[in-house]
Amino acid sequence: MAGGAAQPGAELLNFAQFRDSSAQRLAYGYGARSLRELRAREFGRLAGTVYLDHAGATLFSQSQLTSFTKDLVENVYGNPHSQNVSSKLTHDTVEQVRYRILAHFHTSPDDYSVIFTAGCTAALKLVAEAFPWVSPGPESSGSRFCYLTDSHTSVVGMRKVTMAMNVTSIPVRPEDLWSAEKLATATSNPNCRLPHLFCYPAQSNFSGTRYPLSWIGEVKSGRMCPVSVPGKWFVLLDAASHVSTSPLDLSVHQADFVPLSFYKIFGFPTGLGALLVNNRTAPLLRKTYFGGGTAAAYLAGEDFYVPRQSVVERFEDGTISFLDVIALKHGFDALERLTGGMENIKQHTFTLAQYTYTALAALRYPNGAPVVQIYSDSEFSSPEVQGPIINFNVLDDSGNIIGYSEVDKMASLYNIHLRTGCFCNTGACQRHLGISNEMVKKHHQAGHICGDNVDLVDGQPTGSVRISFGYMSTLEDAQAFLRFIIATRLRPSDGQHLLQATPGEAAVPRAESEVQSAVPATMDRCSPSPQEDAPTGSQVWNDLPTAVDAVALHPPLPEATRTQQTPSEQAAGVPEGGLGPHVVTNLYLYPIKSCAAFEVTKWPLGKQGLLYDRSWMVVNHNGICLSQKQEPRLCLIQPFIDLQQRIMVIKAKGMEPIEVPLEENSERAQICQSKVCADRVNTYDCGEKISSWLSKFFGRPCHLIKQSSNFQRNARKKHSKDQSPGTTAALSLVNEAQYLLINRSSVLELHQRLNTSDENRKVELFPMKDLISRFRANIITNGTRAFEEEKWDEISIGSLRFQPASSSLSADKQIWMIPQHHEVPLSGSLWSLEHGACLCFGALSQMPGDLH
Template sequence: MRGITAMMNVLSVLVQPKDMLLLEKNKEPAKEQNCTTPHLFCYPAQSNFSGTKYPLSWIRKIKARELCPVRIPGKWFVLLDAAAFVSTSPLDLTVHTADFVAISFYKIFGFPTGLGALLVNNEIAPFLRKIYFGGGTAAAYLAGEDFYSPRQSIAERFEDGTVSFLDIIALKHGFDALERLTGGMENIKQHTFALAHYTYTVLSTLKYTNGAPVVHIYSDTDFSNPDVQGPIINFNVLDENGDIIGYSQVDKMASLYNIHVRTGCFCNTGACQQHLGISNEDIKRNLQAGHMCGDDIDIIDGRPTGSVRISFGYMSTFEDAQNFLKFIIATQLSKADMKFPSQPTPTKTVTESEESPMQNDQTSCHNADVLSMKTIIADTGPWNNSSAMLKTTRWQPPETELERTRAAVFERAVPVHSSSNKPISVTNICLYPIKSCSAFEVTQWPVGNQGLLYDRNWMLVNQNGVCITQKQEPRLCLIHPSIDLKQKIMVIKAEGMDPIAIPLEENLEKERQICQSKVCAHRVQTYDCGERIADWFSEFLGRQCHLIRQSSDFKGNATQKHVKGQAPSATLSLSLVNEAQYLLINTASILYLKEQIIARLEEPLETEQLIQRFRANIVINTMEPFEEEEWAEISIGALHFQVVGPCNRCQIICIDQKSGERNKEFLQSLSNARGRKTHFGIYLMNQSSCSSSSYILSVGSPVFPMLKESTKIQCPPSNEEKASG
């Protein structure tokens, strides 16, 4: 609105709720004046951020000049944003005579999506002027002359084009059902507030064993009066030390319990800034750091970028409120939280003068007591800098210093050795030709310009062209694609189905069906692999679907990913992956996590099965768990990779890749082991000057990492040291 008023040279003034409440308390009516210049006061009946309800009495007082938001002479009109308010509260327009009222039917019924209305007082309609007109709004107009006459009805004049008449028809059924099921909006108001009051009361009293609160609730009221508080609770979850757990982590854990929460700032930056203490400069810095509305970057420099919101509607039940509280208790206050220490944060390198708590056998590397004290990240040789410090692993903006030294570092990079002098190497290589289907494991494989050759070149979509993943269809893991480079075919197998083959060479025929699809909100150009293939997958999954392939003809329009440390113009092409070209995990990290999961499940777990759940392209083996998270770049043979960030895990790791069965304990165990985070593995982008199938990635290849914020490379032991060791 500020942009529109600025173009018309109309002044817009920000008014804080506290300023209005203070004006109302002081009761200073405006002086009588004859000025009739129109002014518009806009405010929400209920905050969609905190659920705070603002006085509807302001409408009458402002129009009667008993309350003046700004000391400017003129006639005041009121626009009331009632979208959040009317979803659970009655609004009598004969009492609260706002001039304009915005409402959302979607917020009331949950259907139809995106349908709302602007209610306009008939007495105000003549004041409204349009600067354009569209189909159906003109009584008459001329093509060759500047002549246009609007329709007389205010609705017909402002409803451009064809209205959503089928959705509008559904509204009567919605209101009838609402009345029949609930008895009216006043009952809904009391019901939803009772649920919110109960949840708030329990949530606000939850404490850790050290007395620290489990959540921080953002509210302007004490939830004692439904006239001033709606059924919305906004909060952030805290750990035992009072640090905020990012909203994206809470969202992922909630999904395991079939709970849907909203996260971020909820398109209400003002309330978000006020409650979270985010300044205007913070918003700008966060944008420079890469954070945008709607993403999952929830913590920057230790401070939250948003929060978590739950809300209750007329269909919500007491059991829903209890299930939410059980989720918070199970994930934050379970015995497992005390039984398993958080994954340690490296704080410094170990020098010769310090006695290492680690033993040289691999078993001791995963001892929880040892890990809670210190993590060794380097040899104890004399080349280490005893004063070197490593920062806590958090999401950070790009490091410009890294780019200046990268080329020089890789020329002299050598493997980082652990305390047992064992070099790091690649142990497994997997590609996933069909997105979300089973892995195809190889010992060596060509590298393409989008990652491993043919990795995630295909994916399954439903009848609406939406990607199908294991989140919706766990049985995808039972589909086994394999690639024969000599015969140039991909063979797909599944139990109870005859194998089917697809040529690797692209279908370049003109009649092929080109279609647009989405992968994580990014549009990609694909083509359909045909009805024969679609029938095979549809029969196995028991639902209609199609196999599509990314088209090489449209690589210029393919998903592009900016890489930290590179110039903004430098982008790398992706296949149908979510985030980056490669995903790397560490067997040492797997073994550490395995101990935590076994203790929770109290049943055996195969290491190989756990590795498969994390669906990595490259598996390595270091001596220290999570050592890979301290790397900025790595080199494997002639290939150079830049680490672009940690992999935030979702509920797919809860799916057994052999059977398709779900078990939410896996994501829960990861969250507990990582200090309420769900990071596991790192994303890589290929930084080699030339990416083509002439490059081969092989099992057994040595891995040469470079630590974050450091150009010092650890020297390997000499031959004499090897002999004496």
């Protein structure tokens, strides 16, 4: 990390001083157990990665997986419903794990039973379907289903089951339960046993707020009732988020139902959860469906069914996921050995959260405005009231919210893994962000759905950003995140040099040479003139320079504004007093997606854009496309295309060049399916020879695949008022459009903002030649004002006409700092940056004729 004289509010909070100044004892790490050694030994795969989504899923340790695999290799585990020796071993091991689970929560089989489910959601669904609801009738008002609005979707979804029985569902706001004077009292009727169910989370998965466990006893005793109705209240405690980093003592807080998911605690296995049922409540549960293993006796030809006696045997339909259950034993062993127990995890993760919260809340712009808005019900004063979750939105210096999708994309470039949206908790999202019911409906009508990237609607946020810590999180993780916020929001000013957050070490892509003249020097290429062997019906780019006619349908800038030049415009050669000639200075294609560029001075156009542009991609052993985010060394792969010989030559340092045919052999091609930007594409494998070459270079199994020539993938275009709805653009393996264009003037403007100088020397963190290459554009232009391209609605290059894929961008005036070593897919439709500097556009038509 680079350091320097930071302006006020930009320096990292000193951790030692923070601990010394704390009013309470703060624990970091696990005593004699070295956290640094733990990370290196158990989580080596995290090297260079900052993982801050433990509330979504924590990470499994290496030793858990190793011991579990060893167990499976050395033992034979059969179906527990059988009676043979291997089945008996499975049954006994599963029962031992049940006991281990109950001991973990400080209880025993005398008080609770463990019903294994597919996860927390399945456990909640089981309660909704099995609870002894009483429908309203002449002599009864019926049961009530009451839930805290700060609840996961899976809790709120229980009301669909109760609605089918005409049972009333009642949402209760946290502030109403926190206000003692607003608490309802039960109608005095000791003989009324009408069952009601109250659900609330031990910890909010949105904000990390920890709700009082004392509510369990208060509600069950009748001293605290969510609504004033006669009857008996049962309590479901959603413990999924809470138990991931904190102990839960069920001997003290005896909830009737406790659902949870084990991957939240151990990271592995996924798809396995449990419902802990209080044995005093268990006899009340009703069962309709019965599956294998749950029946003591039944008849196939007659309505005769006798359930098994124990609640576990009655509700575990079919064969449980017994191997995953066995994995839990190794999870408990590893967790205890590595950390010493959940109390230590609770203290460690809270310390990290409190430090990060304190540092984040103190960040200020030079004008004093806060950098973030944090959504919390606590001051992070104690782990009893706050879990290791921080929820926030980033602000600009005017107090406007920066969309969470932009934060997410920038974080990914710094290899920081976080989560954005509403986190399946719309109630908490509405409460903290001030989103009304009408606004939620309006957002949906505007096209926003849960989990998408629509982060702002009419300037209002639809969600937020969440970071969360796990037992293996470190101070370095917290500080890397804080440096990321500082580097991307607190820009240098007044000659001062801020702390610069350098993302994880990775190879830097080969920089494209900056061209000072309008006609670039021709680089050494193995291809002849493309006109000699251009495909029939294709068009060819003329020798550079090529004039660009940019048509802006937006109102022109005021003349006073147009005559004021910026330093970047002067450096780019824009004439004083108006726009200069628009000239194409460079032409690049990227034959292999995410690999190095191939520069040309003239090139054929195909129906999908520049011929062979992004026609190939590298995939891993599972067929998943690799990008520079996962494999930075992709940028060191240099492809060259020889149209005359119909081959692509691939080079890399330390490797012998290898040739790949441009077209597939239809008789020998191995067809496969891959995915690009959520689209399924038909591809074929380019063979074992190139696969071995790539696998050797990357040190892991890889394949080169190419989009099938008979497969067409169309762009998802937002049609303009002048565009026919039937007009579509055929795509190669690009993300969203056929071409990427970049304006050198815009990059110069960005270059100046990213670089600062001190009193002694020039500090150039982002050289211009490197910065241009980060955008991975096909067409580089010169002669326009910075960001003038944002107003272009149509572009002509020679006889070709183009339509921008997105003609209007966000009004956000801030610029995110861009790390040097990653592919940056900036485009109007991918990044909502007004100062995006890179425009994504697709060919509409050519005159005369049609590209398609």
